[in-house]
Amino acid sequence: MQDHDAALQHNHSLIPWHSMFMGVALLAASRSKDHRKRNGACIASVDNKIVGVGYNGLPRGCNDQDPAYWADNDADPFQSRHSYIVHAEVNAILNCVVLPLTGSTIYTTQFPCPRCAQSIIQVGIAQVVYLEKKSHQVALNSASDKMLADAGVRVLSLEQLESPSAQWCGKLDEFIRATGPVMHRGGT
Numbered sequence: 334m335q336d337h338d339a340a341l342q343h344n345h346s347l348i349p350w351h352s353m354f355m356g357v358a359l360l361a362a363s364r365s366k367d368h369r370k371r372n373g374a375c376i377a378s379v380d381n382k383i384v385g386v387g388y389n390g391l392p393r394g395c396n397d398q399d400p401a402y403w404a405d406n407d408a409d410p411f412q413s414r415h416s417y418i419v420h421a422e423v424n425a426i427l428n429c430v431v432l433p434l435t436g437s438t439i440y441t442t443q444f445p446c447p448r449c450a451q452s453i454i455q456v457g458i459a460q461v462v463y464l465e466k467k468s469h470q471v472a473l474n475s476a477s478d479k480m481l482a483d484a485g486v487r488v489l490s491l492e493q494l495e496s497p498s499a500q501w502c503g504k505l506d507e508f509i510r511a512t513g514p515v516m517h518r519g520g521t
Contacts, residue, residue: 350381352498354440355464355491356505358421361388362442363509366397367418369405374425375440376458384431387424391417422449426456434458440491442506443467450477454484461488464502 348356354375362373365388376385391397395417406412419427422445426434435457439445444466445453453461461481466474481488492499 348501349495349498350377351440351462351491351495352501354383354438355442355462355498355502357383357386358440358442358464359502359506359509361386361425362421364388365390365421367414368403369414370443372421372441372443374421374442376425376429376434377438377440378431378434379436384434384437385425385427385429387419387421387426387428389418389421390424392419420446420449423452426452432456438462440464444474445477445481446470446473447476447480450480450486454480454486459486461486462491462494463488464491464499464506466490 354377357375358373360373361375362371365371365373367389370389372389374385374387375383378384391402395402401412402417403414404412405414407415410416421443422439422441425439433456436459437457438460439453439458439462441449441461441463442465444463445461478488490499491502
């Protein structure tokens with residue numbers, strides 16, 4: 334068994350854990366039917382096991398072919414997709430196969446909004462690793478940053494954590510976007 338473990342430690346062709354978990358988040362995002370932004374999340378336990386995966390989408394039972402759910406009129410909550418879509422981070426938490434999530438890491442394709450940050454904190458996730466942060470949402474990002482910092486949740490971009498992983502995931506994201514059409518009406 335020790336020979337096998339030693340061989341694995343020297344195998345440089347294995348992708349790093351961070352790449353794998355962010356890759357799972359990216360693949361999950363490809364299931365989203367949101368025509369404006371597809372997001373994904375993957376929760377990994379402290380012993381590198383995937384315990385939850387999610388993407389941004391409608392709650393179960395809601396007809397994703399109903400155009401009312403996908404409207405972009407943010408001035409009217411009834412006609413705004415933001416009122417209906419469950420964010421990837423929350424879906425990953427709700428889809429967890431084990432609880433508690435204490436000490437785990439959530440990998441997100443986009444920096445968590447304040448609502449998602451609240452959920453992350455409440456379930457005991459210890460670390461957030463994100464792929465991108467929307468620069469035009471400074472106030473929302475600041476609110477999330479404050480809550481996560483005050484709660485002791487470590488927050489890192491994948492680029493900060495592991496630059497080669499960020500490059501690999503960036504290429505995977507480009508591939509998924511180029512090959513996977515967004516279908517939010519009439520598709521599966």
